[in-house]
Amino acid sequence: MIFQTFTEQQLRSFTEAVFLKMGCSDTHARLAADVLLKSDLRGIDSHGVARLSGYVRLWEKKRINSRPDIKIVHQTATTATVDGDAGLGLVVAPFAMELAIEKAKVYGSGWVSVRNSNHFGIAGYHSLMAVENDMIGISMTNASPLVAPTYSSERLLGTNPMCYAFPAGAYPPVVVDMATAAAANGKLEIAQRADLPIPEGWVQNKQGHSSTNAHELKNGGSLLPLGSDKDHGSHKGYGLGATVDILSAVLSGANYGPWVPPFVAFLEPPSDPVGEGIGHFLGAMRVDGFRPAAEFKTHLDNWIARFKSSGTIDPSKKVIIPGEPEYLSEQQRREKGIPLIDAVVKDLNELAQKLGSHTLS
Structure with a gap:
């Protein structure tokens, strides 16, 4: 490449x-x-x-x-539902997280569901907004159906990412940011552009057999849940993806399951929607609602240090803290630039x- x-x-x-x-x-x-x-x-x-x-x-x-008119359509002291007016999820989700943070500042935690939105980028961006306020950030979104639940040949769930971010002291935040599918669709798109095969266990063809073809979704295949297949714990990824779908959409009034509109423009949304747009769920919890923030950060630093010093099965490898590779990439790319493939x-x-x-x- x-x-x-x-x-x-x-x-x-x-x-x-x-x-x-x-x-x-x-x-x-x-x-x-x-x-x-x-x-x-x-x-x-x-x-x-x-x-x-x-x-x-x-x-x-x-x-x-x-030019969306983003509105709060329902709220209590600690919760709210936001209508994104079909705006960019890139601006709707930060609006919702800011609202969650403001509620958390007053009441200790804030929880916001979102409907009538679009793709919101990486979940980590929104969770890290809470970290900047000494809060634990939670963000998730449903997405267009590309994932077949365990035993299914139908696409019923999106890759449905979720992210939890925790503020540390001497170390960067711990950021658990992941798709609930075996792989995010974007990774298939990267493989497609580079004309490369994908790892076994990411997708199945329309007959339900494993495939390494990065273009399999175009042939009627589907992504697999986290865990790959029934013999490797796919029911756990299916359960996590279902949780994201319910919190993001069933709770907010967005489309869920197979009714979520596709991100690609050449595919039309379902003609029988059950809600509005796609949905997100965002939350912020004040660390000092549980213990002094400085104490928490000291102990999270200790947690990180102990895990980083763990013995490994391969001497050339070290235990990676969630979010660490992304943090190191950010430092490097700010200094040396961001690489983009020619395509x-x-x-x-x-x-x-x-x-x-x-x-x-």
Whole structure:
């Protein structure tokens, strides 16, 4: 694969300009670009600027509202439901997390469900907003159905990621950010662009047999839940994905299960929706609602240090703390730049030319 490397500012300026061309406000364009850049900086290339053309195509299909009127439609002291007005999930989810944080500041915790939204980028971005306030952050979203539950040949769930983030002291935050499928669809897209096979256990074909073809979903196949198959604990991934779907959508009034609209513009949403848009669920809990924050951070540092010093089965390997690879990637890419494969650069430049925006250089 051939890569080109760009500075964070190059990609940030480019991405903001595209969102402005979509009609987003300056504030929303900056925020949406920030969410995508956070993904690229943290090495989650599948959810960064490579997704930009997908948002534009949905906007062109009038499935994304670039000027949403985001509203609280129901709330109590500690909970709320937000209607995203079909806006970018990249701006709707931060609105909801800010609301959860404000509630947590007063009452110790805040919980917000969201309906009528779109793809919200990496879950980690939203959970880390709470960490910045000495809170534990929780974020999750449902997604278009690509995953077959255990024993099923039908796509009924999305990759449905969930993230838990915890503030530490001397160490970076612990960030558990993962899809509840065996792999995120974005990883298949990366393999497709590079024309590479995918690992066994990620997908099944339409007959239910394991496949290493990165294009299998186009042939009627499906992603598998976390755990891969019935013999390797797929019921656990299925259960986690179901939990995300229920909290994000059944609770908020968004579409759930097979009714979640697709992220790709050439596929039409189901004609019999059971809700509005896709759904998210976000939460913030004040650490000092349980014990003094400094004490918690000291003990989380101790937890991290003990795990990092663990004996390993391979002397060349070390135990990795959740979020550590992404943190190290962010430090490195801020300094050395963000690599993009040529196929992504070509796609972005064609997008810019179509919109009359500046290209990457």
